[in-house]
Amino acid sequence: MAAPNKVLPGFAASMWMQTSATPTPLSTANLSVWSAQVATIVGTAANGTGTAGTQLNVEAVPAFGQDDAVASFSVAGTRQSDKIPVQSAPTSLSITAAWNPSDAALLLIRGDAYSGTVDRTYVIASVDGASTIAYAFNGRVSEFKIDAQPGAEAKCTFTINPRGNQYGWSNT
């Protein structure tokens, strides 16, 4: 189906993740397929089915995309000022969430961080009515921290590091 032709500020973004302590992430091709693939991770609130996913309750959906990447070259000892664009690495997503020690999604995130080797599919869904644009990617979690200072509600922070090339766009 064609993507909706609308200005993005009208969308509400939410973040979703596969459930299961030992998930099988979607293959690269399936990350671009909504029906029976990405839709199973996204819940009904964002027009998916949610049969294999749960919402990750984050304070704000972080910026996602690419980091800057250039290669600078020098020739035979002389400095050359060209900066040649090369393929950029996917940017890491630093996330803050209210720390609820009974939140199933946060417990999975915590487990992934302590493991360090769990690949999981995450989806950022932008929703406007019946239209959803989904950015799905596979990633690993690191740097899970809990900030329990008494002056504010307890928060946890963590970083999702997307795997290279494992992302896809799809829509309802």
Place this chain on the structure above:
Amino acid sequence: MEQHVMDLDDAIAVLQNTYASLESIARFLPVDAEEVHAALADADPDTSEAIALQALAKYNPIKTKQNVADTEHE
């Protein structure tokens, strides 16, 4: 010299199941361009088969008589 051509279903299966970059895999799969484009025209766009075929089609353009002639003169 005749180039070995891979079975299209096998090529699609490779791309459907990989966790690597589709671009880097599709570039080196020897498939029949006309078969790829015909299959892509019939594929449901919201399937992994279509995603795989799109990657294959990118690196296997259909050669027209004009660009075949251009290649021969190079």
